[in-house]
Amino acid sequence: MNLEEAKELEEQLHKTSEQALAHKYRTLGPGQEPTLDFYLVDQEGNITEAVDPLFLLVAATGKWVDDAEYETTLIIGMEEMRNESRNLAMWGQYSKVYDAIGLIFDPDSKHAEWENHENPIILDAFGPYTVLQGYVKAGKYRIFEKVPYLTKKDTTLGCRGCKYHDIVSGQCAQWRNWNTNDAEGNFVHDLPACQHRVPNGQVYQDYVEVTTDNMTEPSYLPEWKPFSVRTENYENARRNWTDSKQ
């Protein structure tokens, strides 16, 4: 199979999979109204709706993170945030990208002129939750939700009563890396560091747009650390091509 055939096959597979999962997320045609719990609008006005935050992330990144291991999802989130930071730099907007422990990208340069150098946009690649918020901060998407998720006010930790937690299987629809049940199927613990707990049954009357004002900062999570203490500096995090000797 040559390269062209492989690409063609991949496109075909992509279409087939998207069709098979149309009940999970789908792009709406002109005049169609969203019906699922979440939807996002890209800069060209295209609307993609999703049944839950996980598939909202699939729609936002274009990557099949619903079938990827959690570490892969984190890597994808970091790359996406780094791309957003570069895009913002093209518009003179200064931003920094952090992961859970430190700075991973800083586009600042002695040649650059920023409109907001003293007040950079912080893009947090801590997890899927903050990545979705990062898209909103960067202005790539407008996100609307009927279930209080990115805008949730209930910051109680734990899985009991969460909309996305299946008591029987112990599985979380979002946080699939963990199982709350033991081998006999008994509930043994909450999901550690779950950002996604959404009180079951709580919905907005209408779609609410996620904005920088109403989004919830995940500071209530045990693992989440303020940016001021994320002091780990990754190699080349602060370098970019304008500073290179070339």
Add this chain to the structure above:
Amino acid sequence: MPTAVNCRVCHRPLRALISVAQGVGPVCVKRARAEMATLMNQMQNPRARSTATFEQMYGLSRAELELLAERATRTAYLERVRRGRSERPTTEQVVVTEDSRTRQTHNEPLSVEWLTEDTALIHSSGSDRGYAVTDHTCSCEDYRYRVVRHPEQRPNGCRHMEAYRDALSEARRNRHQVQTVSHSADSTTDQAYVIPAVVNPTSQILTSTREVSRPGFASIDITDDALREQVLAVWRENRAWDGVRMTENQVAFDALMAEAEAEWEYVTDGSVLGGTGNTFGVELEMEFDRDGAWDQVARDLYHEGLSQFSRRQGYHTRGPLWIPTSDGSLRGGGLEIVSPVLQDRPEDWEQIRRVLEIAKFHGAKVSAKTGCHTNVGAGPQDSRTFSWQRLARAVIAHEATLYRIGGADSEAYRNRRGPGQHRGTGYANPMSETLSISGDATPETARRSISNAGHYSMINTGNSNRIEFRYPNGTLDERQIQAQVIVTSAMMHQAATITNHHPLSDTTPKFSEHDEQFRRNVIAAMRSNDPRRVEAEEKAFRRFLDYLGHPVNRKAAAWLWKRGSV
């Protein structure tokens, strides 16, 4: 009754008048035009990535380019036909189970369906996602973001690749069971892989074999796998392995070496090359004490009707008969007599004998400068890469043995002057130390890899329809030439016959198994009478005899090995 006209590309009968006039069908003509357009584009944009050679780009006329395009189209057509024959491990869907770390589930079913020989569509029931997977790639995010970047952490790849391998094993197991059942039902099929009972090693070698097949390699399109396999079946029958392993059977080896002491019987009845109708040719290099004797040889060849030239010609002269040419590496230009394309026929063997007789009459002799390049038609080699790989592996594994065989001097041995000495590697360079040919390489790549030193490699595969074995020393003894032709021809046929499942596959170790390879530099560092060297040479030679597999081939190799040294 009108004669049917077939398409020159796909051989389908043509009906439309315009197609008959063109000699090519409407579909093939479109493909040929597309190929031609690609070639023209490459010529007009020489800086673009091009597969065309310099000669193709600048030295060919439009008509020649059209022929080239037509040939490429035919090759592509045969490739499509071959792939259409379903080389997939199985056409059935195979379901295997793998654990899912994403969903924390055990034994999640994954269905595997092969799209091509090496690409499968894997459907994950847990996620409803489908992925294109090969043995070493996958289109999933885990592979793209983690396995590719840190393969050392995930040596087995992603879970889809593991599922692919599991399904492949299962498909092969199922196929093997099916084959076993069919073999037991029809015991006449696939005789080649059945290990025969050991025959009496001292019995008389029978050279009378099945009549030369028609058509043979000389008259078929060798890129057509089906036809080539038909001809190879003749080899498998006529030169089937007799079950004797020289590496294990001391009695048989001793008997063979005793037999090799006797004089070689020059057989001209068309039964020495296995009946596949493959072609061969020789380039006989010789020197003379007296200048001008080469023209006398040329004149006599001309008068005998063996050559169209009555004088020695310049190097690289071409023609349909024997060609006497000069060779700059020989004293005074010497004489290199290039044979026409020959086959295992009485008249062809008689020609060789007569040419040598004429040369010897005029004082020809061989020296440390002369070689006897033996060419064998590339018919047994496939248009993929497997048999090329096998041939390269065989040459590397038995490199030092081949040099010794090439160094044979039957005349000296006959006159009790001991075995001959190989003339050195100046014009027959050893194989590359790092040679390796991957399974998905094209035959062209394989050819280039084998002839690493270009024209002067010990095996020159630079010609499209023949392989030149350059290591044999020059000789004026037709018996020695026949033995060399038998060995080289057998090497080619065995490379096409032995597969990974063949019982003799261990005689051609992998490229990476350096310890198993008997290279020239290993023994060159030792004295000729060093017992370790004597032992190593015999051990390696016995394995080479196993590779050849048939008494006729083994006898020729033993006869030469006894009369040569490195």
